[in-house]
Amino acid sequence: MNVRPPLRLARASVFAAVCVLLTSAGHATASGEPLGPGSVLAGFAGVLAFAFVLAGQERSLPVITGGLLGGQFMLHALFTAADTGFGHHGNLPQLVAEPSGGGTGMAAAHLLAAWGSGWWLRRGERGAWRLARQAAKALLRPLLLVLSPPVEAVRHIAVAQDVVVPRAVVVLRHVLVLRGPPKGFRALGFG
Template structure:
């Protein structure tokens, strides 16, 4: 079942909001500094664009969790670059190699956040798709053909062939039956 653009946008918005909220909260907590609204909005727009493309059908837990990990990695890189200034780090490779707030602790935090929120989003995903399938089934029910019921068999009573039917039954009702010769012929002596 493919989704229409408004439903895709709603699903992608929920995914992007969870991803950006987790990453920005974790990043601000680890660094001790608030993030600028411009970097948060840019991160939301980027994740929303990717999620919109991928929101065409139901996704598995592994796909959702992988998307969250990828989104958190990209957002972490964006937020770190925005907090330190893009020009102070030599390149993106150096920026990724020196995560703010400790490498192992930050990676573990991102991993746990992605697993927990991935599980939560998958449950919502499953419930939303189940509801969509049930709604579609209910809306299309009046348009499905009704299966024909087997016709009741009419029992015919067999009439034995040796039963003789009376002559009155065999003659049509509106036929005038005259027995004998016409009366005018009797007068002439022919009858």
């Protein structure tokens, strides 16, 4: 099931917001200084573009968590570069290879944040797709019934009045035996 662009943009926006909020909150806490709105908006735009490309179908927990880790890594590099100034540390690859402060603790914080938020986003992803599938079924079922060809009328067989009917048949006379859909009922794939 492909997602139409408005829903795709909404899903990508949620992913980008979670990724940017986690990374910017962690970065501001670790550095002790607030981030500039320009770097936060630039990070959000970059993550949003990346997430929009991947938001075309349901994603698994490893893909979501991996995307969050990659996004946090790139946002960390962007925010660190914005804090120190792009010219002070040389080029961006050197800045990413040698981030200022943090080390193992920062990597562990990024892993924990990515895993926790990835798990949370995956639960929402699964619920949203389940609702979308149920809504599609609810909308398509009446449409299939309307579009299927009309069913032939059931013919009653008249029994002559002078025929002796055994007692067992008389008891079962009002029992309906339904062994499947009527002939020509194409809505369920029969006929």
